[in-house]
Amino acid sequence: MSKAFDHRRLRALFVKESLQIVRDPSTLLIAFVLPLILLFLFGYGVSLDTTRTRIGLALQDSGEPALSLANAYQRSPWFEVETARSLAELKAGLVAGKLRGIVVIPADFSRRVASGSGADVQVIADGSLPNTANFVSAYAEGVRASWAEGRGLERGRTVAPTIASAPRFWFNPGLESRFALIPGSITIVMTMIGTLLTALVVAREWERGTLEALMATPIGMAEFLLTKIVPYFVLGLGSMALCTLLAIVLFDVPFRGSVLALLAIGSAFLIPALGQGLLISAITKNQFVASQVALLTAFLPAMLLSGFLFEIASMPWVIQLVTYVVPARYLVPPLTTVFVVGDLWPLFLRNILALLGFGLFFLALAFRATRRRIA
Amino acid sequence: MASAALYRISAIIVKELWAVLRDPKARIALFTPSLIQLLVFGFAMTLEVDNFNVGVLDRDGGVWSHEIVSRIAGSPNTGRVVQLRSPGEMRDAINNQDVIAALVFDDRFSADVAAGRTGEVQMILDGRRSNAAQIVSNYLQQIVAGVANDVRPSPAIKAPTTRTVPTYWFNPTLEYRWFVMPALVVTVGALMALAVTAQSVARERELGSFDQLMVSPLRVHEILIGKMAAPLLVGLVNATVYIILIPLVFGVPLTGSLVSLYLSLIVYLLSLIGVGMLVSSLAQTQQQAFLGSFLVIVPAILLSGFATPIDNMPGWLQTATLINPLRHFLVVTEGVFLKDMPASQVFANSWPVALIAMVTLSASAFLFRARME
Numbered sequence: 001m002s003k004a005f006d007h008r009r010l011r012a013l014f015v016k017e018s019l020q021i022v023r024d025p026s027t028l029l030i031a032f033v034l035p036l037i038l039l040f041l042f043g044y045g046v047s048l049d050t051t052r053t054r055i056g057l058a059l060q061d062s063g064e065p066a067l068s069l070a071n072a073y074q075r076s077p078w079f080e081v082e083t084a085r086s087l088a089e090l091k092a093g094l095v096a097g098k099l100r101g102i103v104v105i106p107a108d109f110s111r112r113v114a115s116g117s118g119a120d121v122q123v124i125a126d127g128s129l130p131n132t133a134n135f136v137s138a139y140a141e142g143v144r145a146s147w148a149e150g151r152g153l154e155r156g157r158t159v160a161p162t163i164a165s166a167p168r169f170w171f172n173p174g175l176e177s178r179f180a181l182i183p184g185s186i187t188i189v190m191t192m193i194g195t196l197l198t199a200l201v202v203a204r205e206w207e208r209g210t211l212e213a214l215m216a217t218p219i220g221m222a223e224f225l226l227t228k229i230v231p232y233f234v235l236g237l238g239s240m241a242l243c244t245l246l247a248i249v250l251f252d253v254p255f256r257g258s259v260l261a262l263l264a265i266g267s268a269f270l271i272p273a274l275g276q277g278l279l280i281s282a283i284t285k286n287q288f289v290a291s292q293v294a295l296l297t298a299f300l301p302a303m304l305l306s307g308f309l310f311e312i313a314s315m316p317w318v319i320q321l322v323t324y325v326v327p328a329r330y331l332v333p334p335l336t337t338v339f340v341v342g343d344l345w346p347l348f349l350r351n352i353l354a355l356l357g358f359g360l361f362f363l364a365l366a367f368r369a370t371r372r373r374i375a
Numbered sequence: 376m377a378s379a380a381l382y383r384i385s386a387i388i389v390k391e392l393w394a395v396l397r398d399p400k401a402r403i404a405l406f407t408p409s410l411i412q413l414l415v416f417g418f419a420m421t422l423e424v425d426n427f428n429v430g431v432l433d434r435d436g437g438v439w440s441h442e443i444v445s446r447i448a449g450s451p452n453t454g455r456v457v458q459l460r461s462p463g464e465m466r467d468a469i470n471n472q473d474v475i476a477a478l479v480f481d482d483r484f485s486a487d488v489a490a491g492r493t494g495e496v497q498m499i500l501d502g503r504r505s506n507a508a509q510i511v512s513n514y515l516q517q518i519v520a521g522v523a524n525d526v527r528p529s530p531a532i533k534a535p536t537t538r539t540v541p542t543y544w545f546n547p548t549l550e551y552r553w554f555v556m557p558a559l560v561v562t563v564g565a566l567m568a569l570a571v572t573a574q575s576v577a578r579e580r581e582l583g584s585f586d587q588l589m590v591s592p593l594r595v596h597e598i599l600i601g602k603m604a605a606p607l608l609v610g611l612v613n614a615t616v617y618i619i620l621i622p623l624v625f626g627v628p629l630t631g632s633l634v635s636l637y638l639s640l641i642v643y644l645l646s647l648i649g650v651g652m653l654v655s656s657l658a659q660t661q662q663q664a665f666l667g668s669f670l671v672i673v674p675a676i677l678l679s680g681f682a683t684p685i686d687n688m689p690g691w692l693q694t695a696t697l698i699n700p701l702r703h704f705l706v707v708t709e710g711v712f713l714k715d716m717p718a719s720q721v722f723a724n725s726w727p728v729a730l731i732a733m734v735t736l737s738a739s740a741f742l743f744r745a746r747m748e
Contacts, residue, residue, distance in 0.1 A: 001458075017567075019615070024661075024662065024663065025661055025664070026658070026663035026667060027662075028664040029666060029667070029670055030666050033670065034669070034670055037670070037673070037674055038673065038674075038677075040676050041678070042677075043673060044689065044692075053686055054685075054686075091634075094544065095710070095716055095717070096710075096716075097706050097709075097710070098685070103539075113536060114586070116536055118536060118537070118689060119536065119537045119538075119633065120537075120538060120539075120540045121537060121538070121539045121540070121628070122539075122540050122542065123539045123540065123541045123542070124541075124542050124543075124544055125541060125542075125543050125544070126543075126544060126545060127543035127544055127546030127547060127549055127553075127713070128545045128546055128553070128554060128710075128712075128713040128714055129554060129682060129709075130422060130546065130549040130550070130551050130553075130554050131422065132684050132686065133546075133549055134549065137539070137541035138544075140539055140541070141539045141541070141631075144537060144538070144539050148536065148537050161489060162488055162491075162493065162494065162523045162524075162526040163439070163493065163494045163495075163496060163519055163520075163522060163523035163526065164493050164494070164495055164496070165445075165478075165495070165496040165497070165498045165515070165516055165519045166498065167499075167512040168497070168498065168499050168500065168511075169499040169500045169501075169502035169505070169508055169509075170469060170499055170501060170502050171501070171502040171503055172502025172503065172505055173502065174501060175505040175509055176507070177505050177506060179502070179503070179505060180504060180505050180506070188673075189676075192669070195399065196668070196669070196705060200661075200665060200666070201660045201662065202662070204660075205664055221575055223583050231557075233734045239387065246695060256612070268659065279397065281386050284400060284591075286398070286401070286557075286568070287398060287574075287578075287662065287665065288401060288404065288574040288578070288661070288665075289398075289400045289401055290402040291406045291570060291665045292405075292408055292570060293404065294411070295408070295566065295570075297407040300412065300416065304415075304416050304419050304420060305415075305419055307504075309420075309423070309474070309682075310419060310420055310421060310422075311424050311427075311504070311507050312419050312423055313424075313425070313426040313427055313454065314423050314425050314426055315419050315421060316418050316419075317421045319415060319418050324414065331501075333472055333619045335472050336503045337470075337503065340502070340503055341503065342472065344470050344471070346471060347470065347471050354556070354627075364736060365433060372457045
């Protein structure tokens with residue numbers, strides 16, 4: 001047996017792996033085109049900030065206050081209003097999803113406003129879209145409140161407040177959801193390169209038997225894993241660099257930390273990601289199964305359990321426990337921080353340590369699984 | 376002639392099902408992930424923000440700051456209240472994400488309130504988590520406003536003369552799970568159908584056995600029909616498991632007609648198979664097919680209305696989503712589950728999907744034929 005690391009052999013294998021990456025358009029597609037699409041969608045298209053919502057207005061009263069309130073809804077910048085006399089005409093629109101809500105101004109509205117006995121405006125929102133439903137009921141109330149104030153219906157209700165509180169949002173005063181979504185999409189991209197891509201590439205070598213051919217050469221186990229890790233590691237960092245550049249230049253996400261910190265965080269994440277990919281390929285040895293397992297154990301958790309879309313603290317405790325073994329969970333906080341806050345080494349180091357721990361664990365398992373298969 | 380064609384088609388369907396279902400690992404990979412996804416992601420996706428920690432820097436120590444803090448601690452939404460001793464500690468607590476918000480009371484706070492001046496509470500929130508921070512800020516402001524009202528109940532508040540009374544149809548308590556679970560039928564169905572299609576076509580291409588199929592007596596369209604069998608079966612089985620479990624185990628109502636749901640589901644699966652075939656016809660290897668279908672599915676999920684409402688997108692992007700089968704079928708599943716959607720509406724949302732299926736399937740047939748010549 002030759003020595004564990006042979007310089008020439010290692011270099012030849014790196015060249016082979018790198019050529020394999022560069023020559024396959026699908027790899028480059030995932031590393032450089034998918035990030036573009038994701039950043040673009042998160043930066044421009046997909047937004048949590050609502051614009052105009054289509055609602056129906058059932059105007060069952062023709063008194064002056066009712067018409068004036070109806071007019072307030074029609075002029076509101078938040079709503080696109082379809083007016084009808086009866087509720088029945090609008091119901092079908094709500095079922096079909098053409099309308100997101102219905103405001104009903106009832107027949108006795110004007111009379112009750114005049115008598116001061118409390119007039120109700122009914123707001124029906126489409127609960128099958130909970131987000132939008134909340135928006136509709138909140139803004140429908142807002143339109144009513146400012147209409148009532150404008151007419152002086154609620155005069156004398158405002159007194160100097162006894163306690164005032166104005167929220168200040170650190171790091172992101174305008175509350176741009178982009179600031180959270182773009183580091184999140186970098187997490188997704190790096191998970192895909194680290195885990196999905198490696199799992200596929202190595203599973204393919206198992207499937208085709210080229211791995212056994214490789215194993216018949218004097219190459220050592222450690223060398224083999226290294227030649228699989230390093231090229232994808234470099235690819236992952238390259239993709240991260242591209243994403244970062246785009247985030248700053250095109251999407252105005254601030255970058256307040258240091259490049260060194262970003263590099264440290266990204267590198268720390270790629271180790272467990274690659275380890276997981278190698279482990280999956282060694283266990284499954286089949287491209288289809290490997291892709292499904294990578295999807296289920298890496299891609300989807302990175303998207304849904306890493307805390308960038310949904311708050312981990314609000315999840316049921318069993319699922320919170322699951323998030324602790326999702327490496328992406330330890331990438332999202334430092335990555336967001338290095339963009340919008342700056343260098344916070346205590347936070348970085350804590351997460352980097354967790355990532356390296358997972359990395360060693362996955363690599364050790366991958367090492368064992370690979371060796372066992374060869375023997 | 377016709378019976379010979381039928382014989383050939385049934386033969387290739389048997390072969391295709393066999394190819395997909397033979398491998399025990401693949402069988403597991405076909406049916407368990409969807410169950411895990413239903414369990415994990417059905418519960419993980421929640422819009423509610425609760426169990427959050429709040430820091431308090433109380434330089435006042437008076438009765439009114441205590442009142443606010445104890446109400447925050449007593450709120451069911453709050454996790455822990457962390458006492459902070461200095462601005463430095465507060466900065467660290469927010470920076471390290473130990474707390475998502477911090478309240479600062481200056482030393483004159485209770486005195487100001489007692490004297491009838493406006494007491495100022497500083498409220499600082501972690502803008503890194505923009506969505507959660509906003510929700511937490513609303514919670515906290517409500518609590519502060521409640522205390523403010525108790526300090527001096529405004530004497531002459533009459534009952535308001537008008538008010539809005541919200542009701543939520545189809546989902547009266549706005550359970551987010553009721554929205555997520557029918558949507559999982561759409562997204563998980565898409566992931567599975569695309570993966571199985573890509574695998575069954577691209578694998579044969581990679582191994583070279585696709586050429587053998589091409590020189591067999593089978594016509595191109597017969598091969599394609601055979602290739603549809605496995606993903607259609609896998610998709611139907613997975614969707615059926617969902618359609619049974621979602622109402623029975625998770626209590627989400629299934630109000631509409633199963634017949635129209637299944638008809639729409641079949642059309643939807645065919646459109647996904649079409650997309651999968653198109654990707655596979657362009658790919659040389661399985662790896663390319665898998666990664667290619669990923670490149671399609673990720674934006675398709677983001678632009679389906681599941682991640683964020685389509686209404687929020689810019690107009691040109693809303694138009695672009697019309698070619699996304701997920702977008703149309705999401706309206707159908709939400710409608711049939713929650714809204715008792717009539718057949719006419721199910722149809723109105725299914726024919727665009729049928730059109731997508733026809734276009735993608737014939738395009739892939741054309742591409743396969745072109746490759747043959």
